[in-house]
Amino acid sequence: MVRKNVNILVAILLxxxxxxxxxxxxxxxxxxxxxxxxxxxxxxxxxxxxxPGNAVNVISTGDRYGLMEIKxxxxxxxxxxxxxxVKYFLAESMTPSExxxxxxxxxxxxxxxxxxxxxxxxxxxxxxEQMLKEENGGWARSQLLFxxxxxxxxxxxxYTVKFTLPTVSMGAMEALGNIFIMxxxxxxxxxxxxxxxxxxxxxxTGPYKLKExxxxxxxxxxxxxxxxxxxxxxxxxxxxxIMDPNTATMALQKGEINALAIQPSxxxxxxxxxxxxxxxxEGRIGYLAFNLSxxxxxxxxxxxxxxxxxxxxxxxTASYVSTDYSKPAYSFLPKKATYFTDKVEKHKFDIKxxxxxxxxxxxxxxxxxxxxxxxxxxxxxxxxxIQQNLKAAGISVELVGMDATxxxxxxxxxxxxxxxxxxxxxMGIDPDTFNSLFVTNGEANYMHYSNxxxxxxxxxGRVERDDAKRKTIYEEIQKLIIEDAAFYPLTxxxxxLAIDSRIKGIDEAGLVPxxxxxxxxxxxx
Amino acid sequence: xxxxxxxxxxxxxxxxxxxxxxxxxxxxLAPYDAVxxxxxxxxxxxxxxxxxxxxxxxxxxxxxxxxxVKGILSGEWGYSIVTHESITKDLTARIPNTILLVLPAYIxxxxxxxxxGLIAGAKKGKLADKIIDGLSSFGIAIPSFWMAMxxxxxxxxxxxxxxxxxxxxxxxxxxxxxxxxxxxxxxxVLMLSFMPELVRYVRSSTIGQLSExxxxxxxxxxxxxxxxxFRHVLRNVLLPIITIxxxxxxxxxxxxxxxxxxxxxxxxxxxxVKAIQGFDYPVVMAIMLLSASLVILGNLVSDILxxxxxxxxxxxxx
Numbered sequence: 001m002v003r004k005n006v007n008i009l010v011a012i013l014l015x016x017x018x019x020x021x022x023x024x025x026x027x028x029x030x031x032x033x034x035x036x037x038x039x040x041x042x043x044x045x046x047x048x049x050x051x052p053g054n055a056v057n058v059i060s061t062g063d064r065y066g067l068m069e070i071k072x073x074x075x076x077x078x079x080x081x082x083x084x085x086v087k088y089f090l091a092e093s094m095t096p097s098e099x100x101x102x103x104x105x106x107x108x109x110x111x112x113x114x115x116x117x118x119x120x121x122x123x124x125x126x127x128x129e130q131m132l133k134e135e136n137g138g139w140a141r142s143q144l145l146f147x148x149x150x151x152x153x154x155x156x157x158x159y160t161v162k163f164t165l166p167t168v169s170m171g172a173m174e175a176l177g178n179i180f181i182m183x184x185x186x187x188x189x190x191x192x193x194x195x196x197x198x199x200x201x202x203x204x205t206g207p208y209k210l211k212e213x214x215x216x217x218x219x220x221x222x223x224x225x226x227x228x229x230x231x232x233x234x235x236x237x238x239x240x241x242i243m244d245p246n247t248a249t250m251a252l253q254k255g256e257i258n259a260l261a262i263q264p265s266x267x268x269x270x271x272x273x274x275x276x277x278x279x280x281x282e283g284r285i286g287y288l289a290f291n292l293s294x295x296x297x298x299x300x301x302x303x304x305x306x307x308x309x310x311x312x313x314x315x316x317t318a319s320y321v322s323t324d325y326s327k328p329a330y331s332f333l334p335k336k337a338t339y340f341t342d343k344v345e346k347h348k349f350d351i352k353x354x355x356x357x358x359x360x361x362x363x364x365x366x367x368x369x370x371x372x373x374x375x376x377x378x379x380x381x382x383x384x385x386i387q388q389n390l391k392a393a394g395i396s397v398e399l400v401g402m403d404a405t406x407x408x409x410x411x412x413x414x415x416x417x418x419x420x421x422x423x424x425x426x427m428g429i430d431p432d433t434f435n436s437l438f439v440t441n442g443e444a445n446y447m448h449y450s451n452x453x454x455x456x457x458x459x460x461g462r463v464e465r466d467d468a469k470r471k472t473i474y475e476e477i478q479k480l481i482i483e484d485a486a487f488y489p490l491t492x493x494x495x496x497l498a499i500d501s502r503i504k505g506i507d508e509a510g511l512v513p514x515x516x517x518x519x520x521x522x523x524x525x
Numbered sequence: 526x527x528x529x530x531x532x533x534x535x536x537x538x539x540x541x542x543x544x545x546x547x548x549x550x551x552x553x554l555a556p557y558d559a560v561x562x563x564x565x566x567x568x569x570x571x572x573x574x575x576x577x578x579x580x581x582x583x584x585x586x587x588x589x590x591x592x593x594v595k596g597i598l599s600g601e602w603g604y605s606i607v608t609h610e611s612i613t614k615d616l617t618a619r620i621p622n623t624i625l626l627v628l629p630a631y632i633x634x635x636x637x638x639x640x641x642g643l644i645a646g647a648k649k650g651k652l653a654d655k656i657i658d659g660l661s662s663f664g665i666a667i668p669s670f671w672m673a674m675x676x677x678x679x680x681x682x683x684x685x686x687x688x689x690x691x692x693x694x695x696x697x698x699x700x701x702x703x704x705x706x707x708x709x710x711x712x713x714v715l716m717l718s719f720m721p722e723l724v725r726y727v728r729s730s731t732i733g734q735l736s737e738x739x740x741x742x743x744x745x746x747x748x749x750x751x752x753x754x755f756r757h758v759l760r761n762v763l764l765p766i767i768t769i770x771x772x773x774x775x776x777x778x779x780x781x782x783x784x785x786x787x788x789x790x791x792x793x794x795x796x797x798v799k800a801i802q803g804f805d806y807p808v809v810m811a812i813m814l815l816s817a818s819l820v821i822l823g824n825l826v827s828d829i830l831x832x833x834x835x836x837x838x839x840x841x842x843x
Contacts, residue, residue: 045695053608135575194609215618216791217691238695242789250682251690405804
């Protein structure tokens, strides 16, 4: 009896060990054969660190991964990437009238929705109307308002749509683009687009169709053979959700995934491997800004002293490792924006000047609080260097790390919890799209910055039709804002895509902000 | 006996209600509003009002609580405010994945712990005990994400034996062996993180049992020490384990948060972490309520089981 009990235990122990060993050895061969399966060049697996969700729609989906999913399934009329760089999708052309008050879109005639229905002007009008409906909470609604009046969208014939602006706006071409077109025949009569069950089975015109969404795991797409710009070359695209950046990097090295956006500090890991590093411009400006509702920094000379006390190059090298991934920024505009200039005060690192300015203002023993996103590796490093820089200039900086949502919430209100903060933005191409950041009481004016001259110039620039005059206006704005030293641009950084070296056609597919690829159908093995 | 069980169940119901009120109040007290997660700064006031009205957020707090509880009782847990997915659907897709990971890990951990704990307890102070006890201390001290990364690096990357990502290889979702090979690493991590405390528990209770009179009597009769350990001590050690097993019920939902995140396992853990980061209130509330309810339920189950195994318990309840 005693023996028997022991035997049973031993038997259980042994069998469980065997079972473990058994499944591991079995899986060994499986895993290796499977790796070839994964790399079979008919699937492109892109690792992302968020869940785009199943329910996407072109109106209310606004997060990066949701938009990536949208970009794969739907098409816009055109993508505006710069004044002379407009890529047409559903539209063949978009022409402004002489007086810049109406824009006419000519549509493609050969486009079919994924369910086989033909695409026409009704879909376009329907989409813009839904986007303009306030209760839908559309992400692009505000850009379709000009001087608080909505744009009027009318069908001329089946393949022509006319947009009528309430006032002239030189940023209109950009504002009217980049909006994805939804099928009228699917969504007609839907009252709650955000929570509609139809969002789980999107019908688009894009290069890929949604095949399957697996909660927390992956989103799988299959190619749309009827795609109007030619059938995609890769049969299957998978967005694989990986929350942990370390695991993701290892999975890419191993070949379990084919592409991933990586941190600059990880780029070195892919030397001599079958992964290519492709840094690309997103037009993102990373900056340090002052919270002007805080008394300590309301004096312009104090801010200028701080600006001279900061070593921009050191901050950038610490956070972005190399100039391959980040260029110093001097203006509030990215280089790609129209009328960009860097002929502004650069606040070249000059500790003596900083100290002199400080003593002149009489602000001795300055103690400042710097807010940043605590779990953002880039901002952690920026903050640490800024703290050291300013210490040398005689200013003590307290670092206030917080959650991204918490920081953005705090920025939206008037508060004095911190004096400076680190942040960044990706805006448009036309300088007018940046106005909400800098005009008095602008919706995204988190600095609470106010300069009547700047306000005036932004208003002039918006309606000025003469190119040369507009240029002078926006160059003046760039100078003024930097002179006020409330906004200290740090870097124009790139997004770093690490991608399987076998993948071709990346340049044809086009690397663009937010979506990564402008047209995935051009990728191939 | 039935009376005791009935009484315990009745006690659990008001507790569940209190838990639901606490969950709701905590979220209401949180400094950020659910509305903030849904709106963007460039929306007008009127749009924000409309969105609030749609989700019932313009109603007073007690009404919101009422709607929330009503929804939960009817199985409608609401929608995520970030992805607009139905939470019920999300949970039903993810909970089985987590159970699949936690259950085998826990059973294995339990099994190994009993054996190791018994050995350590019986050999108290000797080398075997020192090794097992030392490793347990080590195991308690090691954070599971670190252990996970080490295992991923060695077995997933360097030796390339196991896949490191998720549940399936893309395009191989039906294969069971594929699933198993994906399970090995995360299961091992979980097992190793569950074990130390269980080992310690079994060890100390073995030591306690070995000093009991009945052991001395058996020894006096000349019974072999192995026989004493497995025939008599084991039985008495296993009894309190029932409590532990019952109380570990909530682990089926939230026991693998960190491990899931590292391995990209599509379970509740990753979902929960994402919801917290995104201030996805309805999701956070749902998971909080679920795991809190499981704690109560687990206690209830272990109490009832215990009263069945050891009828003296119910006397104490009365």
